[in-house]
Amino acid sequence: xTNSSSDRRPGEFQLIAxxxxxxTESSPGALGLSDDAAFLALRPGEELVVTTDALIEGxxxxxxxPPEMIAAKSLRVNLSDLAAKGxxxxxxxxxxxxxGWPDExxxxxxxxxxxxxxxxxxxxxxxxxxxxxxxxxxxTITALGFVPAGSAIHRSGAQPxxxxxxxxxVGDAGAGLELLKAPVVARSADEGELxxxxxxxVPRLALGRRLRGLASAALDVSDGLIADLNHISExxxxxxxxxxxxxxxxxxxxxxxxxxxxxxxxxxxAGDDYEIAFTAPAGxxxxxxxxxxxxxxxxxxxxxxxxxSGTILRDEQGREVPLERTGWVHL
Amino acid sequence: xTNSSSDRRPGEFQLIAxxxxxxTESSPGALGLSDDAAFLALRPGEELVVTTDALIEGxxxxxxxPPEMIAAKSLRVNLSDLAAKGxxxxxxxxxxxxxGWPDExxxxxxxxxxxxxxxxxxxxxxxxxxxxxxxxxxxTITALGFVPAGSAIHRSGAQPxxxxxxxxxVGDAGAGLELLKAPVVARSADEGELxxxxxxxVPRLALGRRLRGLASAALDVSDGLIADLNHISExxxxxxxxxxxxxxxxxxxxxxxxxxxxxxxxxxxAGDDYEIAFTAPAGxxxxxxxxxxxxxxxxxxxxxxxxxSGTILRDEQGREVPLERTGWVHL
Numbered sequence: 001x002t003n004s005s006s007d008r009r010p011g012e013f014q015l016i017a018x019x020x021x022x023x024t025e026s027s028p029g030a031l032g033l034s035d036d037a038a039f040l041a042l043r044p045g046e047e048l049v050v051t052t053d054a055l056i057e058g059x060x061x062x063x064x065x066p067p068e069m070i071a072a073k074s075l076r077v078n079l080s081d082l083a084a085k086g087x088x089x090x091x092x093x094x095x096x097x098x099x100g101w102p103d104e105x106x107x108x109x110x111x112x113x114x115x116x117x118x119x120x121x122x123x124x125x126x127x128x129x130x131x132x133x134x135x136x137x138x139x140t141i142t143a144l145g146f147v148p149a150g151s152a153i154h155r156s157g158a159q160p161x162x163x164x165x166x167x168x169x170v171g172d173a174g175a176g177l178e179l180l181k182a183p184v185v186a187r188s189a190d191e192g193e194l195x196x197x198x199x200x201x202v203p204r205l206a207l208g209r210r211l212r213g214l215a216s217a218a219l220d221v222s223d224g225l226i227a228d229l230n231h232i233s234e235x236x237x238x239x240x241x242x243x244x245x246x247x248x249x250x251x252x253x254x255x256x257x258x259x260x261x262x263x264x265x266x267x268x269x270a271g272d273d274y275e276i277a278f279t280a281p282a283g284x285x286x287x288x289x290x291x292x293x294x295x296x297x298x299x300x301x302x303x304x305x306x307x308x309s310g311t312i313l314r315d316e317q318g319r320e321v322p323l324e325r326t327g328w329v330h331l
Numbered sequence: 332x333t334n335s336s337s338d339r340r341p342g343e344f345q346l347i348a349x350x351x352x353x354x355t356e357s358s359p360g361a362l363g364l365s366d367d368a369a370f371l372a373l374r375p376g377e378e379l380v381v382t383t384d385a386l387i388e389g390x391x392x393x394x395x396x397p398p399e400m401i402a403a404k405s406l407r408v409n410l411s412d413l414a415a416k417g418x419x420x421x422x423x424x425x426x427x428x429x430x431g432w433p434d435e436x437x438x439x440x441x442x443x444x445x446x447x448x449x450x451x452x453x454x455x456x457x458x459x460x461x462x463x464x465x466x467x468x469x470x471t472i473t474a475l476g477f478v479p480a481g482s483a484i485h486r487s488g489a490q491p492x493x494x495x496x497x498x499x500x501v502g503d504a505g506a507g508l509e510l511l512k513a514p515v516v517a518r519s520a521d522e523g524e525l526x527x528x529x530x531x532x533v534p535r536l537a538l539g540r541r542l543r544g545l546a547s548a549a550l551d552v553s554d555g556l557i558a559d560l561n562h563i564s565e566x567x568x569x570x571x572x573x574x575x576x577x578x579x580x581x582x583x584x585x586x587x588x589x590x591x592x593x594x595x596x597x598x599x600x601a602g603d604d605y606e607i608a609f610t611a612p613a614g615x616x617x618x619x620x621x622x623x624x625x626x627x628x629x630x631x632x633x634x635x636x637x638x639x640s641g642t643i644l645r646d647e648q649g650r651e652v653p654l655e656r657t658g659w660v661h662l
Contacts, residue, residue: 034566035486036412037382042373042480051368052473053460054426060462081367095471096425097386103565128531129384133389135466140426142383142473155366219367235365 012130015104019111020094023118023125027091030126038127040090040144045089048090049145049152051081057099057136061235065105068113069163069199070139075117076201076281077222078143080274085206086153087145088316095140098198112154121205145211158236158279164303165215165288167275170225172197174270175257197250200326201274208276210291220276224271226323230311232279239308240279244268245316248300261315268313277303286301346435351425354449354456358422361457369458371421371475373520379421380476380483388430388467399438399444400530401470404446407532407552409474411605414539415551417478419485420454425609426471452536463590478543488547489567489610495634496619498535498606500581501556503528505601506588521583528581532605538630539607541622548611557632557654560608561642567610570639575599576647579631592646599644600654610636634652 016033024030029039034330039074042048075092082089094114103109116258118124118330123143176198178190187195204220211218217232226242232238244264249257280288292299303314313321347364355361360370365643373379386405390395393443413420425445433441442463454474507529510522518526535551542549548563557573564571575595580588611619616632623630634645644652 019562031485031487034562035416037380037416037418037476039483040379040381042371042375042379043571046372046373048373048379048475050371050424050473051370051458052424052426052471054428054462054469054471056428056462056464058465073573085366085368087368093381093383093473095383095473096386097387097469127382129471131385131387133387133467133469134389135387135532136430136464136467138385138469138471140383140385140460140469140471142381142424142426144379144381145368152370154362156362161382231365305473 009129011187015107016130018175020125020128023111023114027124027126038093040126041244045149046146047149047152049082049085049087050142051078051139052142052227053078054138054140062150067110071110071113072117072200074139074141075114075123076203077274078141079121079123079203079205080201080220082143082145083205084153084218085147085204086113086208086212087147088209088249089121089205090144090146092144093126093142094128096128096130097138099133099135099137101132121203150262151212153211153215153218153278155217155232155235157217158232158238160238160303160305160307161218161282162216162279162305163282163285163301163304164229164240164242165299165301166221166225166248166277167207167292167297169248169253170221170273170275171249171253171257171267171270173201173272174266175253177272185302190255193252194256198272201272203274204276204295204297206295207292210295211278213289214284214287215278218276221273221275221277222271224269224274225277226241226268226311226313227308229277232307234313237309240303240304240311241306242268242303242311242313244313244321246300246302247315248298261321265313265321265323337527341653346438347461350438351456351459354442354445358455358457364458369424371457376480378480378483380416380418380478381415381473382409383471383473385469387469387554388422389463398441401495402441402444403448405470405472406445406454407534408605409472410452410454410534410536411532413474413476413552414534414536415484415549415607416478417482417539417543418478419535419540420452421475421477422455422457423475424457424473424598425459427459427461428452428469429461430464430466430468432463452534454491460511482543484542484546484549484609486548486550486563486566489563489569489636490547490615491569491636493547493610493636494613494616494632495503495560495571495573495631495636496630497552497556497579497608497609498538498628498630500579500584501552501604501606502580502584502588502598502601504532504603505597506584509604521586524583529603529651532603535607535626535628538605538623538626538628541610541626545615545618545622546609546611549607552604552606554610555602556604557599557642557644559615563610564640564642568640571634571641571642572637573599573634573644575644575652577631577633596652
C-alpha cells in the first residue's frame with residue numbers, strides 16, 4: 001500500500017502491516033506492501049486481462065452491511081469480469097477510501113472477507129492504497145488475470161446461427177434487491193436466499209475458463225440479461241432473440257415472484273446476477289452443457305442469434321414482449 | 332468502461348463513447364471500452380509493474396480545481412510510482428466516482444487533461460468504470476508498466492556506503508500547498524510557481540528508466556523526503572544520513588521561504604514533490620549525474636547510507652536536526 005499525503009496519521013503503517021500485508025503472503029510480487037508498486041512475472045504466451053470496478057457505500061452496499069460482505073462483493077464483481085473473459089485470476093489491487101479512521105474491528109472483518117475470498121478464488125492482494133475520505137466508503141478493486149494469448153472471449157464474436165446461453169439462474173439478485181428496498185418484515189427462507197444472491201454474487205471462474213474455445217462471445221450479467229446481451233448484439237452486429245420461457249429462474253424466485261410471463265420478464269431485465277451470458281455455435285451445445293457440468297454450474301440455452309440488430313425477448317407464442325424498462329434500448 | 336447496476340442512466344454509454352473511447356485509440360487491447368475487461372499483450376522477458384492511487388475531492392484537490400488539472404494530477408501521481416521503479420508505462424485504468432451526472436463541459440475538460448498527459452507520457456487509457464456517487468468526486472487510477480524482468484528498482488537494495496540522491500527540487504509543492512491554505516492574496520510569480528508544483532507534479536519517467544542498473548533503491552517523494560527515505564531505511568535495514576544544506580530547493584522556494592536551516596527542514600519534510608529519491612553505490616555517482624542530465628532533470632547527492640537504522644537530517648556542522656514532525660519517526 002502506498003500512502004498519499006493525506007495519510008500522515010501515526011498508525012496507518014502499522015494497520016497496513018497488521019491487516020493488509022498478510023493478504024499478500026501468496027503474492028511475492030507484492031513485496032509485503034512495502035514498495036511503491038507490485039510486480040507480476042509474466043509467462044510467455046499469456047495475455048494479461050485487467051478490469052476495475054468501484055463499489056460505493058449507499059450505492060452498491062449499505063453502511064451497516066457486514067464488512068466481510070462488502071469486501072467479498074467488491075472482489076467478486078471484479079473476478080466476474082475476468083470469468084466472463086475466460087481468464088484465470090492473478091491477483092488484485094485495492095484502493096480503499098475510508099470515511100474517517102475505521103475501528104480496527106471493522107478493518108479486521110473487512111480483511112477477513114478478503115482473506116476468505118482470496119482462497120476461494122486464488123486471487124491474492126498485490127497492492128493498493130488507503131486514503132481517508134470526507135465522503136462515503138469507496139472500495140475500488142482492479143483485478144488482473146491471464147489467458148493463453150488469443151484465447152480470451154470477447155463480446156464481438158457472436159455469429160448468426162449461434163445459440164445463446166446463460167449460466168445458473170437470473171432474477172434472484174434483482175428480486176433480492178427489491179426485498180431489501182421494501183419495509184423490513186419477517187422474511188421467508190426463499191426471500192433470504194434471493195437477498196443472499198444480491199449480496200454475494202458468485203464469479204463463474206471455473207465455467208469461464210472452460211468456455212475458451214467454445215463460446216463465440218461472452219459477458220457477465222450486471223445490468224440485466226437483455227441489456228447485457230444487447231452489448232453483445234451491438235459489438236457483434238447481430239440480432240439476439242431470447243425466449244422468455246427458457247430464461248432460467250430459481251425455485252426460490254418462482255415461489256416468491258410467481259411463474260408468469262411478467263416474472264420471467266423481470267428476471268430477464270433485473271441486474272446484479274453476475275452469471276455468464278454467452279453465445280456459441282449451435283453445434284457445440286453438447287460441449288457447452290458438459291463444460292457447465294464440469295464447472296459445477298448449470299447452463300441453459302435461452303435463444304439464438306440472427307442477422308440484424310437489437311435484442312428481443314419472445315413469449316411462448318414467439319411474439320416479441322414489449323419491455324417497460326427502455327434504458328437498455330438506447331445503449 | 333464496464334458499468335455497474337447504479338448506472339442505468341440513458342446517456343452513459345454515449346458519454347463513454349464520446350469522451351472516453353477516444354482515449355483508447357493507441358491501446359488496441361482496450362477494445363474501444365466495449366468489453367468487460369482490457370487486454371495487454373505481454374512481451375517475453377518483461378515483468379509487469381502495477382500501482383493504484385485514489386484522489387479525492389476535498390483531500391487531494393478542490394471542488395473548483397480545473398478538471399484538466401484533476402485528471403492530469405491523478406494520472407501523474409500513479410505514473411510517478413512507475414517512474415520510481417524504473418518502469419515504462421503501458422497504460423492505465425480509470426475508476427471514476429462522479430457526484431451526480433457531470434455537465435458535459437466538465438467531462439470534456441477532464442478528458443482533455445487525460446488526452447494531453449497520455450501523449451506526454453505515452454500511457455493510454457486501457458479501461459475503467461464510471462459510477463454515480465452521493466459523495467465527493469473520487470478518481471482512482473491503476474497504472475500498468477513494464478520493466479525487463481529482474482531490473483525493477485525496489486526499496487530494499489540500499490547498502491552501507493551507498494550515496495543518497497534526489498531528483499529536481501523538494502519543498503516547492505509543500506510550500507505551494509501552504510500558500511493555497513492561506514487566505515487568498517495577490518500572489519507573486521514565485522508563489523504561483525510553487526502552487527503549480529503542488530498542482531501538477533512531473534513523473535520522472537525518463538530518469539527512472541535510466542536508473543535501472545544504477546540505483547540500489549528508489550521511491551517517489553510523496554510524504555516528504557525524510558519520511559520517504561525512512562521507508563528505504565526500514566526495508567533495506569540501513570541508516571540514512573541526509574545533509575540539510577545539500578537538500579536541493581528551487582530559486583522560487585528560496586525567495587519565498589528563505590535560505591535558513593528552518594526552510595531546508597521544511598523542504599525535507601514537506602510532501603507531494605513526486606521527485607525520485609534513491610540510493611546508488613558511491614562509485615556510480617558520475618553515471619547517476621549523467622543519467623539525470625540525459626533525462627533532463629538535475630540530480631543532487633544529499634547524503635549517505637550507514638549500517639544501522641533510521642533516517643536523520645544533519646545541519647552544516649554535522650549535528651542531527653531534531654524534527655518537529657514526528658509522524659514519520661513511528662513508521
